[in-house]
Amino acid sequence: MKTLKILFLLTVALVAAAAVIFGMRDYKSGYEVGDIATDFSLKNVSGNQVSLSQFNDAKGFILVFMCNTCPFSIANEERILALDKKYKSVGFPVIGINPNNPVVSPGDSFEAMQQRAKEKNFTFPYLFDEGQQVYPQYGATKTPHVFILKKENDLVVKYIGAIDNSVRDSETVTEKYVENAINSLLSDEDIKTTTTKAIGCSIKE
Template sequence: MKTVKFLALAILFAGLSAFTLNKLNAGYQVGDLATDFSLKNVNDKNVSLKDYKDAKGFIVVFTCNHCPFAVAYEDRIIALDKKYKALGYPVIAINPNNPAVQPKDSFDLMKERAKEKGFTFPYLFDEGQKIYPQYGATKTPHVYLLQKTKGGNVVKYIGAIDDNYNDASAVKVKYVENAVNSLLEGKEIEVKTTKAIGCSIKA
């Protein structure tokens, strides 16, 4: 009888473990709380979300140097930061790629790219690639819109910046802008998830 109970508990535990593992692998879903991080910025200083005392939330963008999709969005990411930082939603860019796999995404080259493009936002290096798996990011770029609450930073939108990476002038739907505007207006976000279009993260 004890053996049967033990086996039942073992099976239950294994099932829960598998569920937990799958949940971790899937990353955040809309409504989840995003944990804070401390990552090195291109100015060699570490940045955490808690540093932004007056922020209402964050536009967290996983991006990089080499990916043509990421490069195509650089000016639009800068524009998002310039538009929404003063309204309480700054951009926090994170490079999730392993420079051993993609040398063009090294920390030194991140510094060069940030200076060359005049990034107005932190450009952080996910050293050891510990943060992007928590979020569940798979592409560059991949956006996670967070809203700061008393309980923590709640994920409100996940996906693409807009519906046309190739031509900014041909964009019909600005997913991130619409989502941030909804939060600022106290409205429900209509489109909470979209498919991120970009290069696969280089692990």
Template structure:
């Protein structure tokens, strides 16, 4: 038993360090170059940012079927596409949830949604990790700079998830106004509450 105690202490310290000192992937910050991806759309076709040659940018939103906040924002995401796609900034929705954890986010369940913009499955969750998405909905505005896309805004859609009529500040619309005027978005990043992405169980 005398030997067991230091051993247990060591085990305990290791256990503690495994999550206290775990390096956290930072994800993108405003100004970073956004990597392109190739993800499967609900129509079975693969979609990349490079596909749309005329896009001035994209409103990339990590969202899903199952999160109540994503559901609350669904129609507002549809409106964003209606408003900004004609101006060169279409919406690309990406569902990063592991269907093994959230069955309502299976590819088949995603296909029940009939959006006018791509709804992509991030099966490996690599895109969500690369971008630094943590929750649904989590929104990234990208703008074209030559052959690349640069992150110009990260964050919330607006300041009231419950009731669109109570919204006072439309964060993403303000950011889009700045971006389309050729200015940096101000604020360029905001925060919102959302459902944690359902990561694959290790």
């Protein structure tokens, strides 16, 4: 009888531990393609709060988790600017979000973001994920990490991953994942490649 009681208690403990572990895993995994994304309100480098609901004419968004300090993110800045220039006018603007903790990465402070945006003439909102509330919801793990959202009845995740297949060198790109995905959405066609591996620096927590 005593043995059965011990086994029962061990089972309960294991189930509870599994619930915690899998709960954390679900939280960390974030969105998958086809999921509905929630809106947010984050501070732009201008000082204003920005949310996706403010973009009344947008058909969707190219959401890029990026930062000031990661060499991979820096190597993609011109490509991110080019995406905004090419697709903002047809309804898919870029929204940049810095997910890094400035205590851990001082170069990613809000003031440093303002300076970087000014130096590079960012044409898109560059938002600060203060308190790191948004990036875990999305499941971003790198800078850069892209999430394409499309407005349907809700905001639906259509693509997750890298900008293209050469994060380090734009001169060697042979496949433009984000451009291909947006072009498919604009043509009401299925996206052939909906997920790719994001390559970059780990987000600083």
